[in-house]
Amino acid sequence: MxxxxxxxxxxxxxxxxxxxxxxxxxxxxxxxxxxxWKTGGLAPSAFAAVKDSPVGTDCQAGTVNHVDVMVCSYxxxxxxxxxxxxxxxxxxxxTGIATPKGSLLIxxxxxxxxxxxxxxxxxxxxxxx
Amino acid sequence: xxxxxxxxxxxxxxxxxxxxxxxFAGDSHPHRVGHQVRFVxxxxxxxxxxxxxxxxxxxxxxxxxxNKLEYRTHDGDNYFVGDPVAxxxxxxxxxxxxxxxxxxxxxxxGSPDTEYCYIEGPHYHYFRPADDPDxxxxxxxxxxxxxxxHAFVEARPALIGINATYRPLVYTRPVVEVDAPTGWIGARAxxxxxxxxxxxxxxxxGHHDHDGVVVGGGAVVGxxxxxxxxxxxxxxxxxxxGVGVGVGVGVGGGAVVxxxGHDRGHDKGRHRGWR
Numbered sequence: 167m168x169x170x171x172x173x174x175x176x177x178x179x180x181x182x183x184x185x186x187x188x189x190x191x192x193x194x195x196x197x198x199x200x201x202x203w204k205t206g207g208l209a210p211s212a213f214a215a216v217k218d219s220p221v222g223t224d225c226q227a228g229t230v231n232h233v234d235v236m237v238c239s240y241x242x243x244x245x246x247x248x249x250x251x252x253x254x255x256x257x258x259x260x261t262g263i264a265t266p267k268g269s270l271l272i273x274x275x276x277x278x279x280x281x282x283x284x285x286x287x288x289x290x291x292x293x294x295x
Numbered sequence: 296x297x298x299x300x301x302x303x304x305x306x307x308x309x310x311x312x313x314x315x316x317x318x319f320a321g322d323s324h325p326h327r328v329g330h331q332v333r334f335v336x337x338x339x340x341x342x343x344x345x346x347x348x349x350x351x352x353x354x355x356x357x358x359x360x361x362n363k364l365e366y367r368t369h370d371g372d373n374y375f376v377g378d379p380v381a382x383x384x385x386x387x388x389x390x391x392x393x394x395x396x397x398x399x400x401x402x403x404x405g406s407p408d409t410e411y412c413y414i415e416g417p418h419y420h421y422f423r424p425a426d427d428p429d430x431x432x433x434x435x436x437x438x439x440x441x442x443x444x445h446a447f448v449e450a451r452p453a454l455i456g457i458n459a460t461y462r463p464l465v466y467t468r469p470v471v472e473v474d475a476p477t478g479w480i481g482a483r484a485x486x487x488x489x490x491x492x493x494x495x496x497x498x499x500x501g502h503h504d505h506d507g508v509v510v511g512g513g514a515v516v517g518x519x520x521x522x523x524x525x526x527x528x529x530x531x532x533x534x535x536x537g538v539g540v541g542v543g544v545g546v547g548g549g550a551v552v553x554x555x556g557h558d559r560g561h562d563k564g565r566h567r568g569w570r
Contacts, residue, residue: 254328254356263355283340284351291353 192239206293221252232280236273246271267294331356336403338375339382348384364457367410369399378418381464388419390469393481395439401425411447413454417469434473439480448485
């Protein structure tokens with residue numbers, strides 16, 4: 167009788183720990199995404215957390231082949247899809263995308279005109295796991 | 296005086312509406328951001344923006360407009376229905392002859408959506424037809440042999456102008472040398488272009504009858520002048536006196552292209568969508 171109670175406590179503490187670490191699944195998915203870009207031949211920079219991003223509460227930004235990229239993580243795929251328009255606002259007046267991939271939202275803006283034919287931006291989505 | 300001011304104000308508002316990007320295709324999307332224009336699928340890039348083709352297959356935005364002849368609206372995005380080869384596209388391509396439906400959702404995903412291509416002569420798209428028994432493959436080109444839906448016929452007058460856009464473009468078109476299958480839409484009365492087009496045999500936009508005489512876009516009877524501009528290689532212009540009434544200009548590829556698109560057979564035209 168006592169053993170199950172201890173097990174339950176362990177589970178609760180474990181879940182709390184996961185919660186305290188923030189969006190652990192989101193980070194894993196984002197890291198897998200960036201790794202896939204590298205494997206696919208793209209050159210992502212280091213991605214850093216974006217404070218107070220209007221697109222989401224868990225966003226990281228960097229560049230990929232000189233294209234500005236932000237990857238935001240959400241609790242669900244529906245939430246990621248719902249944030250598309252916020253992503254497009256971040257893109258602004260330039261070529262870009264705000265494409266959900268599972269619970270991630272890939273946002274890219276070619277502000278430096280580094281991708282005139284869109285090949286890098288296309289790969290950002292095509293290479294996503 | 297007051298009336299004049301009101302009229303002037305109304306006129307100014309109208310003028311602003313005319314020059315605003317909002318008048319271009321795709322402006323109906325409820326979530327438009329700034330000057331963004333939404334696209335889905337590959338499409339030509341305006342020369343002013345560098346030219347060539349945009350490779351982004353999924354939904355994306357640019358800060359330039361899409362024209363109404365070469366684009367259709369699909370889920371609020373502009374979808375290119377023209378011939379990408381005219382814009383130096385070098386990817387997989389599939390030859391068609393004559394007007395035909397396009398099942399847009401089979402190419403780029405999204406809501407079920409059938410749009411229509413009104414290019415009359417041989418042309419390419421970067422996608423094959425979706426599984427549809429009304430497309431017949433003959434001479435490596437797809438022919439639409441189905442009964443055209445009312446919407447297909449109804450929109451034709453407004454969109455047939457795409458032929459005037461493409462006719463002067465010099466690029467290598469597919470040359471289709473087989474007889475059209477029975478029921479081909481290009482032979483239907485409602486899909487015969489008003490006016491007259493006469494071309495030299497072997498190239499161009501008309502459709503060749505059994506004797507090699509080109510009959511394109513409407514009744515052609517009597518004597519006339521045909522002008523054919525042959526695209527490279529090698530560039531040349533030939534002017535001939537032929538049989539027919541009126542004057543026509545045809546632009547065609549210099550080479551017979553019976554080219555199989557890469558990947559033919561792959562997912563039968565049902566490309567994985569992006570949504």
